Amino acid sequence: xxxxxxxxxxxxxxxxxxxxxxxxxxxxxxxxxxxxxxxxxxxxxxxxxxxxxxxxxxxxxxxxxxxxxxxxxxxxxxxxxxxxxxxxxxxxxxxxxxxxxxxxxxxxxxxxxxxxxxxxxxxxxxxxxxxxxxxxxxxxxxxxxxxxxxxxxxxxxxxxxxxxxxxxxxxxxxxxxxxxxxxxxxxxxxxxxxxxxxxxxxxxxxxxxxxxxxxxxxxxxxxxxxxxxxxxxxxxxxxxxxxxxxxxxxxxxxxxxxxxxxxxxxxxxxxxxxxxxxxxxxxxxxxxxxxxxxxxxxxxxxxxxxxxxxxxxxxxxxxx
Amino acid sequence: xxxxxxxxxxxxxxxxxxxxxxxxxxxxxxxxxxxxxxxxxxxxxxxxxxxxxxxxxxxxxxxxxxxxxxxxxxxxxxxxxxxxxxxxxxxxxxxxxxxxxxxxxxxxxxxxxxxxxxxxxxxxxxxxxxxxxxxxxxxxxxxxxxxxxxxxxxxxxxxxxxxxxxxxxxxxxxxxxxxxxxxxxxxxxxxxxxxxxxxxxxxxxxxxxxxxxxxxxxxxxxxxxxxxxxxxxxxxxxxxxxxxxxxxxxxxxxxxxxxxxxxxxxxxxxxxxxxxxxxxxxxxxxxxxxxxxxxxxxxxxxxxxxxxxxxxxxxxxxxx
Numbered sequence: 001x002x003x004x005x006x007x008x009x010x011x012x013x014x015x016x017x018x019x020x021x022x023x024x025x026x027x028x029x030x031x032x033x034x035x036x037x038x039x040x041x042x043x044x045x046x047x048x049x050x051x052x053x054x055x056x057x058x059x060x061x062x063x064x065x066x067x068x069x070x071x072x073x074x075x076x077x078x079x080x081x082x083x084x085x086x087x088x089x090x091x092x093x094x095x096x097x098x099x100x101x102x103x104x105x106x107x108x109x110x111x112x113x114x115x116x117x118x119x120x121x122x123x124x125x126x127x128x129x130x131x132x133x134x135x136x137x138x139x140x141x142x143x144x145x146x147x148x149x150x151x152x153x154x155x156x157x158x159x160x161x162x163x164x165x166x167x168x169x170x171x172x173x174x175x176x177x178x179x180x181x182x183x184x185x186x187x188x189x190x191x192x193x194x195x196x197x198x199x200x201x202x203x204x205x206x207x208x209x210x211x212x213x214x215x216x217x218x219x220x221x222x223x224x225x226x227x228x229x230x231x232x233x234x235x236x237x238x239x240x241x242x243x244x245x246x247x248x249x250x251x252x253x254x255x256x257x258x259x260x261x262x263x264x265x266x267x268x269x270x271x272x273x274x275x276x277x278x279x280x281x282x283x284x285x286x287x288x289x290x291x292x293x294x295x296x297x298x299x300x301x302x303x304x305x306x307x308x309x310x311x312x313x314x315x316x317x318x319x320x
Numbered sequence: 321x322x323x324x325x326x327x328x329x330x331x332x333x334x335x336x337x338x339x340x341x342x343x344x345x346x347x348x349x350x351x352x353x354x355x356x357x358x359x360x361x362x363x364x365x366x367x368x369x370x371x372x373x374x375x376x377x378x379x380x381x382x383x384x385x386x387x388x389x390x391x392x393x394x395x396x397x398x399x400x401x402x403x404x405x406x407x408x409x410x411x412x413x414x415x416x417x418x419x420x421x422x423x424x425x426x427x428x429x430x431x432x433x434x435x436x437x438x439x440x441x442x443x444x445x446x447x448x449x450x451x452x453x454x455x456x457x458x459x460x461x462x463x464x465x466x467x468x469x470x471x472x473x474x475x476x477x478x479x480x481x482x483x484x485x486x487x488x489x490x491x492x493x494x495x496x497x498x499x500x501x502x503x504x505x506x507x508x509x510x511x512x513x514x515x516x517x518x519x520x521x522x523x524x525x526x527x528x529x530x531x532x533x534x535x536x537x538x539x540x541x542x543x544x545x546x547x548x549x550x551x552x553x554x555x556x557x558x559x560x561x562x563x564x565x566x567x568x569x570x571x572x573x574x575x576x577x578x579x580x581x582x583x584x585x586x587x588x589x590x591x592x593x594x595x596x597x598x599x600x601x602x603x604x605x606x607x608x609x610x611x612x613x614x615x616x617x618x619x620x621x622x623x624x625x626x627x628x629x630x631x632x633x634x635x636x637x638x639x640x
Contacts, residue, residue, distance in 0.1 A: 086484065089421070089425060089480075089481075090421055090422070090425050093418075093421055093477075094418075097413075097417075097473070098413075098414075098418070101409070101410055101413055102410070105409060105410050140460030140461075141460075143476050143479075143480065144479075144480065144483070144484070145480060145484065146477075146480055146484075148480075149473065149476040149477055149479075149480050152473075152476060153417070153469070153472075153473040153476070156463050156469040156472060156473070157413075157466075157469055159463075159464075159469075160409075160463065160464065160465060160466055160468075160469050161409075163464065164406065164464070164465060164466075
């Protein structure tokens with residue numbers, strides 16, 4: 001199968017490529033990104049091709065798609081920071097909504113018969129009351145930050161391209177990821193890195209944002225398996241939650257990390273890490289995804305252990 | 321008051337200017353549009369200024385807003401044809417959503433304290449069942465064509481800019497307009513023009529689309545009064561239906577036009593005028609707007625009579 005992956009240089013893409021290489025013996029992958037891939041596996045693998053480009057460049061996108069005529073498109077590209085979106089709302093909109101619109105319009109123009117996965121975010125749900133938990137896909141989106149607005153727009157574009165033009169696009173609303181190589185810009189990875197630093201005697205306290213919030217964490221290796229299942233079996237024009245279905249209080253998560261690391265540190269709330277508006281609880285309903293045959297393989301403790309061993313390796317190595 | 325009107329050269333803008341010139345003794349208006357204004361009143365009125373520009377040109381927009389620092393912004397600019405949006409979805413999106421985003425971002429960047437009217441469309445409601453009629457503003461949008469997607473995105477941007485950045489933006493979902501100088505690209509004006517042609521012996525039958533649909537028509541002179549009230553009294557970040565609250569079957573409307581014209585012609589359904597998907601009934605609820613003090617002044621028959629006398633003048637003149 002010929003795959004086109006946007007956002008190829010990101011954390012999720014690495015895992016998707018790994019999964020595909022295991023389950024599809026005839027895979028060939030073209031990746032595009034505005035950044036070079038962080039790993040050097042492209043050079044080592046003849047079935048991986050990389051093209052550095054912005055999806056805002058429609059001419060370049062058109063010639064690439066014309067050349068490769070993908071059979072599957074996985075759209076992972078996104079400016080996905082909520083904080084950044086408040087600072088640069090236009091840039092965020094262009095690099096979420098407009099890039100996606102360019103992508104699907106290019107595929108439509110070229111009449112390429114491919115299935116398309118439009119990766120979105122649970123941020124689209126926006127402000128929710130605790131009575132609305134777990135969040136079902138039929139809930140009305142209520143985006144409350146620029147990033148979320150861009151994601152909801154992307155989803156609406158997907159539906160119209162799917163139902164109006166007949167492009168089989170399937171959407172996800174993906175919840176919080178967790179995984180061994182997650183950058184520490186994300187909360188869980190940052191907690192684990194700090195915990196390892198405490199265990200190594202390099203810091204005394206852990207800096208955190210608000211801990212009294214509940215989030216739904218799913219391991220990135222489960223995420224990519226879910227993406228593959230949705231891409232192959234999902235109904236065109238529909239939306240699927242990609243979540244664990246379980247809520248975890250951030251404070252409990254931090255305690256679990258400390259227990260696994262064998263430390264018992266203090267923590268302080270950093271004002272800079274506290275968002276102006278924050279939902280107290282975000283948990284998705286998993287049943288629509290389960291009906292496609294998806295079963296999560298990782299429990300939170302496994303994910304944390306893998307993340308812990310990665311940071312231990314990285315930080316001990318850096319001190320040698 | 322200093323007004324900035326986008327989409328200045330359109331049909332609605334003319335009426336808005338006329339209304340403002342009657343109710344605001346201290347008005348001064350700057351209009352922008354990609355087309356020259358159709359009427360020559362700009363040259364004759366020292367309080368009207370016109371700048372030909374695209375709102376996609378952020379630099380030009382920035383210098384204009386810097387110069388005039390508007391106190392009120394009325395955003396009428398739009399590529400508002402649903403049919404065109406199916407043909408040119410990217411262009412439609414850019415010229416609805418991105419132009420609006422540029423506009424509000426410019427006002428935010430310049431920290432201009434102005435109230436902003438974001439004119440939207442009842443198309444945003446999308447597919448509705450008859451049990452959901454009349455349509456209330458709290459109904460979840462369900463856009464089913466590219467134009468509607470762009471309008472819903474605009475509305476979501478409005479909410480985030482209003483609630484997140486504190487720009488007082490108030491949104492409308494405007495229903496079908498009718499009015500004396502409406503272009504005949506719109507269904508009612510087209511019916512009236514054809515009816516006058518029949519009465520003058522220039523044609524035998526009236527071409528029409530599907531007549532078994534119910535729409536909510538509001539006179540453009542009521543529309544602009546509603547816009548002014550919403551702009552001054554509406555709650556920032558909220559949405560207001562601009563409608564009559566009454567549904568009219570298109571077939572009855574055509575019969576009314578024929579009666580007023582004194583003719584009894586045949587009509588034929590033209591395939592080219594039938595849309596792929598069409599809601600059987602679209603009627604808005606007027607009560608939220610009414611609570612702001614709005615009362616419609618025109619009944620449908622008045623609007624039709626005015627439209628009729630305009631086409632009679634125009635077509636009789638053209639034959640002399």
